[in-house]
Structure formats: C-alpha cells, structure tokens
Amino acid sequence: xxxxxxxxxxxxxxxxSMAARARRIASGAFAVEEAAKRGQARFLLIAEDAExxxxxxxxxxxxxxxxxxxxxxxxxxxxxCLGKADRAAAAxxxxxxxxxxxxxxxxxx
Numbered sequence: 001x002x003x004x005x006x007x008x009x010x011x012x013x014x015x016x017s018m019a020a021r022a023r024r025i026a027s028g029a030f031a032v033e034e035a036a037k038r039g040q041a042r043f044l045l046i047a048e049d050a051e052x053x054x055x056x057x058x059x060x061x062x063x064x065x066x067x068x069x070x071x072x073x074x075x076x077x078x079x080x081c082l083g084k085a086d087r088a089a090a091a092x093x094x095x096x097x098x099x100x101x102x103x104x105x106x107x108x109x
Contacts, residue, residue: 008108012072013081015100016045016090020082024094027082032058032091036065041091042098044069047078050088058089067091068098070105 019025026035035041046058048071062069075086082090092098
C-alpha cells in the first residue's frame, strides 16, 4: 500500500517530467544558476541528498533572488524524472508548474 509520502513523490516526479517535456525546467548547477540570475527561475527544487556545500549554494541563490525553494527527492530520482543523470537541483521556469509543485510539497506535511 502506498503511503502519502510515496503518492506525493510520484505526483512530484510526474510534474517534473511534464515540465521537462515542456522545456520549462533547468537542471544542473550552471543552468539553475543562470535561470536564477536571469529572473527565469520560479521554484528551486534541491535534492535532499545533495552535498551540504551544494545545498548551501542553492539556498543562497534562493534567498538572493527571492525564489521559493524546497528540498525533496534524491539526486538520482530528480535526474531520472528529467531524463538525465543525477541532479542536485532543478529550477522550474513556469509559474503554473511552480505553483503546482508548491501545493504538492505542502500536502506532504
């Protein structure tokens, strides 16, 4: 039987996969940083198992550019749902996807 956490994870990975297909997500250190600097990032998702220094860097980006952020998923799961190798972070570039992700993450408690 699936737990609430499992259901939330599945919904989040589905949402991120859709965003990737729509080309409304940036992933990887350079792409995420550039999206933030250009004002394109709407939500920053940081992998829970990212290196502490990486987490700190992304949290600073979030604060500096006033981008909502949360830690969720593993690097492997985040990369897999984007069709890429492990990813420490991803930035949603679309308000609709960002709002839906925020709602899903709120539901997890």
